[in-house]
Amino acid sequence: MEKQNIDPFAQIPGAKALLEDRGALEALLRSPDARAIAALLEQQAGGQLQQAADAAGQGNLRPLMGLVEQLRQSREGAAAVERLQKKAAPGP
DSSP, rough: OOOOOTTTTTTTTTHHHHHHHHHHHHHHTTTTHHHHHHHHHHHHHHEEEEHHHHHHTTTTOOOHHHHHHHHSSSSHHHHHHHHHHHSSSSOO
């Protein structure tokens, strides 16, 4: 069976542009919201976070997106994800 080459970022507005701008990406990842999300994910997911990160590194974002969706179920997590998405969104 032939492996499909699917771009996991095609469905995320602004993702490609952000990935091409290393400075913007690094600033976003160092932001307080990104750190809050990472801490919340670690707290909620524990060992599953490393497995999801490993899968994402191999192009499978499904486990990581599942953890983020669980995170969004909490008020604090939803607020942090929303703020980070606004920062990552492409400008007008």
